[in-house]
Amino acid sequence: MAKHQALAAIGAAIRGLVMERYPRDEFDTLDVQLIQFSDIEKGLAGEGFGILLWRVAINLQRRARGPRTDIFGNRFRPSLPVDLSFLIVPYTNDAEKHLRMLGWVMRALEDAGTLTASQLNHYLQESDVFAPEEDVELVCDPLAIGDHLSMWDRMRKHPPIGAFYLVRMALLDSDQQIHEYPQVVERDFQAGAMANG
Numbered sequence: 762m763a764k765h766q767a768l769a770a771i772g773a774a775i776r777g778l779v780m781e782r783y784p785r786d787e788f789d790t791l792d793v794q795l796i797q798f799s800d801i802e803k804g805l806a807g808e809g810f811g812i813l814l815w816r817v818a819i820n821l822q823r824r825a826r827g828p829r830t831d832i833f834g835n836r837f838r839p840s841l842p843v844d845l846s847f848l849i850v851p852y853t854n855d856a857e858k859h860l861r862m863l864g865w866v867m868r869a870l871e872d873a874g875t876l877t878a879s880q881l882n883h884y885l886q887e888s889d890v891f892a893p894e895e896d897v898e899l900v901c902d903p904l905a906i907g908d909h910l911s912m913w914d915r916m917r918k919h920p921p922i923g924a925f926y927l928v929r930m931a932l933l934d935s936d937q938q939i940h941e942y943p944q945v946v947e948r949d950f951q952a953g954a955m956a957n958g
Contacts, residue, residue: 766890767931773884774876779810782869804919805852816846820930838935850923867924902927
């Protein structure tokens with residue numbers, strides 16, 4: 762399962778997919794970057810895609826997980842299942858180009874679907890964050906109107922128009938091992954007078 766760098770690896774993989782796949786013949790040179798709320802509040806300059814991790818939540822459907830066992834039989838504390846909510850924001854001064862970019866990125870991410878371990882491990886310095894058999898699912902996850910209004914209220918100056926995506930069940934593994942000791946089968950009681958010191 763994934764190491765604690767998993768969140769960074771997922772963000773970098775989404776960024777890498779968008780950066781490598783956008784059609785250069787239609788959009789020329791675009792900047793693709795991981796951003797924070799402060800970047801949106803300041804205003805995104807130029808043309809490109811901003812990828813904002815705006816919410817991290819514990820996946821409650823699989824919260825009660827058993828201990829993790831590695832290939833050597835060692836047991837570790839249960840993995841922590843997290844859901845990551847991303848906002849993909851195309852930014853440009855041309856309204857039509859904004860719509861073209863938004864349409865393209867939504868189609869491209871839908872086509873990507875599941876991100877494999879090789880994709881997730883490709884864009885960070887560490888190449889072993891995810892085990893070879895691991896993957897994460899990337900799905901479009903539109904916001905409810907109330908959540909939309911709350912987000913826009915927070916960023917009145919530059920409200921972002923983009924697409925919301927959810928990465929489900931990224932498992933963050935623990936390095937804390939669970940030690941097992943043999944069962945107690947006999948007790949030895951020390952009964953008698955205590956020596957005065």
